[in-house]
Amino acid sequence: MSQHSSHIILRGHKHRYLDTGGSKPTMLLLHGISCSLDFFEQATPFLSRSFRVLALDLLGFGESDKPKLAPYSLEFYAVLIKEFMEKTHNKHSKEFFAVGHSMGGKYLLATELLYPGSFNKLVLSNTDGFIDVPGWIRGISLPGVKQVLKGIFTSEKVASKAFKTAFHFPERVDRASYEKNLLISRNKESMETVMTLNRNFRRLDLSRTGLRKQLHRLNMPVLILWGDHDQYISPGIAPVVQKEIRDSELYIFKNCGHAPMLEYPELFSRIVTRFFLNNPSTRVLNNT
Numbered sequence: 001m002s003q004h005s006s007h008i009i010l011r012g013h014k015h016r017y018l019d020t021g022g023s024k025p026t027m028l029l030l031h032g033i034s035c036s037l038d039f040f041e042q043a044t045p046f047l048s049r050s051f052r053v054l055a056l057d058l059l060g061f062g063e064s065d066k067p068k069l070a071p072y073s074l075e076f077y078a079v080l081i082k083e084f085m086e087k088t089h090n091k092h093s094k095e096f097f098a099v100g101h102s103m104g105g106k107y108l109l110a111t112e113l114l115y116p117g118s119f120n121k122l123v124l125s126n127t128d129g130f131i132d133v134p135g136w137i138r139g140i141s142l143p144g145v146k147q148v149l150k151g152i153f154t155s156e157k158v159a160s161k162a163f164k165t166a167f168h169f170p171e172r173v174d175r176a177s178y179e180k181n182l183l184i185s186r187n188k189e190s191m192e193t194v195m196t197l198n199r200n201f202r203r204l205d206l207s208r209t210g211l212r213k214q215l216h217r218l219n220m221p222v223l224i225l226w227g228d229h230d231q232y233i234s235p236g237i238a239p240v241v242q243k244e245i246r247d248s249e250l251y252i253f254k255n256c257g258h259a260p261m262l263e264y265p266e267l268f269s270r271i272v273t274r275f276f277l278n279n280p281s282t283r284v285l286n287n288t
Helices: 074-087 103-114 145-153 156-164 175-185 188-199 212-217 235-244 265-276
Strands: 005-010 013-019 026-030 052-056 096-101 121-125 222-227 248-253
Touching: 005 074, 013 074, 026 074, 026 103, 052 074, 074 103, 096 103, 103 121, 103 212, 121 265, 156 175, 212 235, 222 235, 222 265, 235 248, 248 265
Parallel strands: 026 052, 026 096, 096 121, 121 222, 222 248
Antiparallel strands: 005 013, 013 052
């Protein structure tokens, strides 16, 4: 499958997105922080066999606009996601599924809570939103400090080391995809967005915005995925997420880090597909 991206305007900002087309059930893919839709590129060919796949570069990342003064918040990202869904809606598809990785998982939860009924099912992979964000995170993103840190974090040495820790077995990842996504993670403009998100952390936090207390309102099946060697967000958080989301099940990837869609793209896609299409339970699958 050839993966060609297009652009769309959401709230006045240009966004890059991928649409594999067709009349199959629609699946939206949302990436994590300092990433882009390319993070799913190894899994997309497998997923597109059963779904019309939509993948979006979130505002501030990838090839989407990176406005410094945008009102970054959970509500704002939910508005952008909802507008994207409405503008790309396929009238032949009655179901809308979504997969969110890390930060993207948090934004999907916010979208469903603020716009109930947006999705039929959700998959949250190594999701953000369930750890306590310390107040000092804002301090490291203030002028002066942020310029120094931005240079450090986007340097080849530091960025390469940080990116490598996203995987338990980096050598499992397709080399071209690994290098492409590493380069994306080093983008200085995207790092500026990260710093802006840090300064706005209170408006981007599930707990501080009160949305975490509303998780009991979720009214659809949710699959939680995690790597057992995730060094970014501890797999110990996974049972917490499962407990707070009532109609959820949990699958743990063995010998996997923060990015199962890159370390185990075929298995990742098979588990997601089975869950969305009501095939045999994901619990019987494992990658040992």
